[in-house]
Amino acid sequence: MVAKLGGIHHVAIICSDYPRSKAFYTKLLGLKIIAENYRPERESWKLDLQLADGSQLELFSFPNPPARPSKPEAQGLRxxxxxxxxxxxxxxxxxxxxxxxxxxxxxxxxxxxxxxxxxxxxxxxxxxxx
The missing domain is CATH 3.10.180.10 (2,3-Dihydroxybiphenyl 1,2-Dioxygenase, domain 1)
Known part of the structure; x- marks a missing residue:
């Protein structure tokens, strides 16, 4: 028997400007902060955000992340x-x-x-x- 997936737990997003993206997702879109941690060994912030249905977004920052093409319809997450x-x-x-x-x-x-x-x-x- 194949195990059934129970839904989406989280979606991870890497941002270019952590304070700007944090404000966008928390202040503008109103997502609740579950946890916020700085990882000095990676020079990276990790922000866990909760949506109303319990699913989560993870917002990451990394030094100089490469841009990801989204148009025209690039392969990967649409x-x-x-x-x-x-x-x-x-x-x-x-x-x-x-x-x-x-x-x-x-x-x-x-x-x-x-x-x-x-x-x-x-x-x-x-x-x-x-």
Whole structure:
């Protein structure tokens, strides 16, 4: 018998500017800090953040990380999607805070509305209407 996966525990993100990304994910997106640790041997911060459903984001800093291409559609992780109860309200919130949001699209298979925006390093983030 194959063991079943229980869901996503965390997604790890490496940022270029730790204070800027920490503020983006905690202050703007409102993620709760679980733990924050500095690892001097790696010159690296590790910030554990919790989403409402219990899943986590790990935010890392490293000295001089190489840029990761995201456009055109690069191989690898395409984007990170978040469920939202009210897409229009969240878009208004992001826009009021100076975050550019793409036009809303409709998922051709589910009929649900979604849109994209970017974190401070250009990582594509999606908002998906519940």
């Amino acid at each position: 984007h990170l999607a978040f469920n939202v109860a009210n897409l229009a309200d969240y878009i208004a919130y992001l826009t009021a805070n100076g975050i550019s949001v793409e036009p809303v699209r409709t998922d051709e298979f589910t009929g649900k509305a979604f849109t994209f925006f970017q974190d401070p390093d250009g990582l594509p983030l999606e908002l998906y209407q519940q």
